[in-house]
Amino acid sequence: MSTAAATHEHHGPATGIKRWLFTTNHKDIGTLYLLFSLLMFLTGGAMAMVIRAELFQPGLQLVDPHFFNQMTTVHGLIMVFGAVMPAFTGLANWMIPMMIGAPDMALPRMNNWSFWILPFAFAILLMSLFMDGGGPAFGWTFYAPLSTTYSNDNTALFVFAIHIMGISSIMGAINVIVTIVNLRAPGMKWMKLPLFVWTWLITAFLLIAVMPVLAGAVTMVLTDKYFGTDFFNAAGGGDPVMFQHIFWFFGHPEVYIMILPAFGIISTIVPTFSRKKLFGYSSMVYATASIALLSFVVWAHHMFTTGMPLAGELFFMYSTMLISVPTGVKVFNWVATMWRGSISFEAPMMFAIAFIVLFTLGGFSGLMLAITPVDFQYHDTYFVVAHFHYVLVTGAVFSIMAAAYYWLPKWTGHMYNTRLAKWHFWMSLISVNVLFFPMHFVGLAGMPRRIPDYALQFADFNAIISIGGFAFGLSQLLFVAVVFKCIKAGEKAPAKVWDGAEGLEWQVASPAPYHTFETPPEVK
Amino acid sequence: MNHMPLLRKLLLGTLAMFAFAFALVPLYDVFCDVTGLNGKPSMEQARQSERVDNSREVTVSFTTHAQSGAPFKVSAQQQSVVVKPGEMSLVTFAAANTSDQARVMQAIPSVSPGLAAKYLHKLACFCFDQQTLQANEQQEYQLRFYVDPALPPEYEELTLSYTLFDISAKHSESLVAAAR
Ligand code: HEM
Ligand SMILES: [Cu+2]
Numbered sequence: 001m002s003t004a005a006a007t008h009e010h011h012g013p014a015t016g017i018k019r020w021l022f023t024t025n026h027k028d029i030g031t032l033y034l035l036f037s038l039l040m041f042l043t044g045g046a047m048a049m050v051i052r053a054e055l056f057q058p059g060l061q062l063v064d065p066h067f068f069n070q071m072t073t074v075h076g077l078i079m080v081f082g083a084v085m086p087a088f089t090g091l092a093n094w095m096i097p098m099m100i101g102a103p104d105m106a107l108p109r110m111n112n113w114s115f116w117i118l119p120f121a122f123a124i125l126l127m128s129l130f131m132d133g134g135g136p137a138f139g140w141t142f143y144a145p146l147s148t149t150y151s152n153d154n155t156a157l158f159v160f161a162i163h164i165m166g167i168s169s170i171m172g173a174i175n176v177i178v179t180i181v182n183l184r185a186p187g188m189k190w191m192k193l194p195l196f197v198w199t200w201l202i203t204a205f206l207l208i209a210v211m212p213v214l215a216g217a218v219t220m221v222l223t224d225k226y227f228g229t230d231f232f233n234a235a236g237g238g239d240p241v242m243f244q245h246i247f248w249f250f251g252h253p254e255v256y257i258m259i260l261p262a263f264g265i266i267s268t269i270v271p272t273f274s275r276k277k278l279f280g281y282s283s284m285v286y287a288t289a290s291i292a293l294l295s296f297v298v299w300a301h302h303m304f305t306t307g308m309p310l311a312g313e314l315f316f317m318y319s320t321m322l323i324s325v326p327t328g329v330k331v332f333n334w335v336a337t338m339w340r341g342s343i344s345f346e347a348p349m350m351f352a353i354a355f356i357v358l359f360t361l362g363g364f365s366g367l368m369l370a371i372t373p374v375d376f377q378y379h380d381t382y383f384v385v386a387h388f389h390y391v392l393v394t395g396a397v398f399s400i401m402a403a404a405y406y407w408l409p410k411w412t413g414h415m416y417n418t419r420l421a422k423w424h425f426w427m428s429l430i431s432v433n434v435l436f437f438p439m440h441f442v443g444l445a446g447m448p449r450r451i452p453d454y455a456l457q458f459a460d461f462n463a464i465i466s467i468g469g470f471a472f473g474l475s476q477l478l479f480v481a482v483v484f485k486c487i488k489a490g491e492k493a494p495a496k497v498w499d500g501a502e503g504l505e506w507q508v509a510s511p512a513p514y515h516t517f518e519t520p521p522e523v524k
Numbered sequence: 525m526n527h528m529p530l531l532r533k534l535l536l537g538t539l540a541m542f543a544f545a546f547a548l549v550p551l552y553d554v555f556c557d558v559t560g561l562n563g564k565p566s567m568e569q570a571r572q573s574e575r576v577d578n579s580r581e582v583t584v585s586f587t588t589h590a591q592s593g594a595p596f597k598v599s600a601q602q603q604s605v606v607v608k609p610g611e612m613s614l615v616t617f618a619a620a621n622t623s624d625q626a627r628v629m630q631a632i633p634s635v636s637p638g639l640a641a642k643y644l645h646k647l648a649c650f651c652f653d654q655q656t657l658q659a660n661e662q663q664e665y666q667l668r669f670y671v672d673p674a675l676p677p678e679y680e681e682l683t684l685s686y687t688l689f690d691i692s693a694k695h696s697e698s699l700v701a702a703a704r
Contacts, residue, residue, distance in 0.1 A: 106525075106527050107527060107531070170538055174531065174534045174535070174538075177530070177534060178527050178530050178531060178534070181530060182525050182527055182530065183525065208534060208537055208538055208541065209537075209541055210541070211538075211541075212538050212539070212541035212542035212544070212545060213541055213542075213544065213545040213548075215542055215545070216542055216544075216545020216546055216548075217545060219545075220545075220546075220549075228694060231549060234632050234687065234689070235591070235630045235632060235689030235691050236630075236691075237567070239552070239564075242548075242549065242552050245548070245552065246545060246548050249548070307638070308561075309559075309561055309638070309639070312561075
């Protein structure tokens, strides 16, 4: 494996397509990840539009149920593995070396690989949609026997796509850990690390712990389906419920993989625009670590209805509720940071505040779901869909938007159109709530998730939800416009874009030069 | 800076977690065995009980369920029996292949309440073996079992249910041979 030194032969970037194909520069790779994630966000979003168009009215109108199921499945897979995770990896690539005063990521060649295998994974996944029999239609959770006995022959493509995505994120995680552990500038002590770096370090360990388990699960699905093993097949002595245990052993830490870096971003942005130091830095670090540890012992809250014994139900109920304690600490610290701060409402701050409010709302619906007896009613309804979209869209995705608006001037050297960005914020904020808030009510009233048709009494709410959905989808085009206009041109951004900002990234010029911190900065 | 030592540890960790995913399979079985969760009765032949508990009676009911599309009909000739713990019982099941092709059936037993599963001992069961049934063939199977005298007294009724799986696809060659 090469070290950062190997990339120092030439200085400016190469030109043309080769620059992007062969690049080992963390900024280039960060850009690639971020643009790829944006493309996947739009692709997955287009699928959501298909879903909401079908659900606009009761009855079957536009697509057949099998295709509908492919849309919900691939929408979920793309948003999780294609949009949210690569966006965070892109931010890690861009920001971590600059934040810790390192010249680049520790393993730049591996960095190139971990990005460039991703497009292939998604090409395979998307291609399967156009093949005979269609793509995966068993939900992003691919429960056996849906994915084994009852799936079509293209399931192998799904399995390989997941394998490649897994390898990519594991390589990314290893790179992050090695970079943070080995390349911190002198004086950058552990408890001085910016919180985004801390949260990513912990996320990277989560990734290494659970992505291999996901790889194991898809491998078992593959061998069950094609090679006659019986891991999940009751007829051969296997157990389909075991699939769910293995999947959620990965799956619950996975949801924290998608939120811990978001916590880091919010903890960076809120102090900047409150013009105060972050309240409770060390409690933030400990809270993040305890959330990560607890996330390994709560997985069966996704399985309350599978017939666990009472002791199991109680254990997973209480351990799940316990997670809201460190989460509450974080929310408290953000609010305390804003308390009596001189707050200004720039676009990143607006997204950050919306994050704090709406993510907390998602946490509350999570708490409701964690109550075992009531989960028997809520499970597999739209209430669950409402819960995880509040934590993932107004949580993870909003934090990514906040991060983009925060660092875009640093990346491009241009200030973006702030008016347009605020339009994007308000349109998104309103439409996202029209989209997801009513889902709580149709869920409580019993509308099941993952269905192309529904009972008539849900019609009005679903029409509203769909309108919110289309509006949210369209609003994101504003984001695309802001980003591309900002890449092309704009008012020249100073090195320190936000006057309240702290951190090494603001010591370098805007746009950040191709190589930064080739000699480590002094950290006081 | 030499990154190799750390890199090696992290790669090792990754491989260990991949192995752990597969280790979860036996761990799961051991866990269920030890705790008696998930209602899986033993698939091994048991030995006869040494004593009979004459002081109480337990009702054991039987149900069967053909997994979607499996062309089998199996039903116990008595819907339920009342037994004394330790006492041997014999129940006859009538089985039929309702398709006009030879089929291989695997019956998977399950006991409810699940925690009582380990107290139901079978000496003979059609579920111990895969059963080949010719086209439209009818068969009778014997189930010999007893309820363990150690069964906690709060269990007064047990249900033994069989799920019938059509596993012919895995046995297409032996079926062709059998038909000849
Ligand atoms: C206080 C924190 C949280 C609690 C108590 C909680 C609790 C739960 C529970 C009990 C379920 C299962 C509901 C069911 O299927 O019946 C669930 C589902 C889910 N949660 Fe959370 N959750 C929390 C935070 C989060 C976060 C931070 C994320 C992601 C960023 C998340 C993502 C999800 C997802 C994706 C599902 C649905 C998975 C599926 O079935 O497809 N949750 N949550
Ligand atoms: Cu969970």
